[in-house]
Amino acid sequence: MLGSAVMVSVPAYQHKNLSVLGFMYAAVAFLGLGAGGWRSSYVDLAPSESAAAYSVSNTMSNMSGVLTPLVTAAFTSESAKQSAWLGWHAVFILAALINTGAGVVWACGVSVEPIKGL
Numbered sequence: 001m002l003g004s005a006v007m008v009s010v011p012a013y014q015h016k017n018l019s020v021l022g023f024m025y026a027a028v029a030f031l032g033l034g035a036g037g038w039r040s041s042y043v044d045l046a047p048s049e050s051a052a053a054y055s056v057s058n059t060m061s062n063m064s065g066v067l068t069p070l071v072t073a074a075f076t077s078e079s080a081k082q083s084a085w086l087g088w089h090a091v092f093i094l095a096a097l098i099n100t101g102a103g104v105v106w107a108c109g110v111s112v113e114p115i116k117g118l
Contacts, residue, residue: 001103003030005096012092038106 007027011020042050042057071094075086 001031001034001099001106003033004028005099005103008092008099009096012089012096041110 004027007023007030010023014020014023039054042054046053072091075090075094076088
């Protein structure tokens, strides 16, 4: 997630469409590299309830598919463009902050030590 955060923040300062596209591809590639690690954690944490835990988590994470277009539209609207802080720059920085926050939470909470009693 931290690699993705870096790759998403770079286009905020780029003005060439092709380079922005390359950085976006790299950001998605970094997210793909981490997918194998977190998807298996449901079975490790709650073997008998992993399907329910995954479905609840997946439902919550898919809310970004609803919220992202709304936030992006608000940040890039004509009235928002008059602000020095809004626009595509803010969209990329917000995405980088969300990735960084998720990466830090994961790094602070992940453990490879077995939990006694499970």
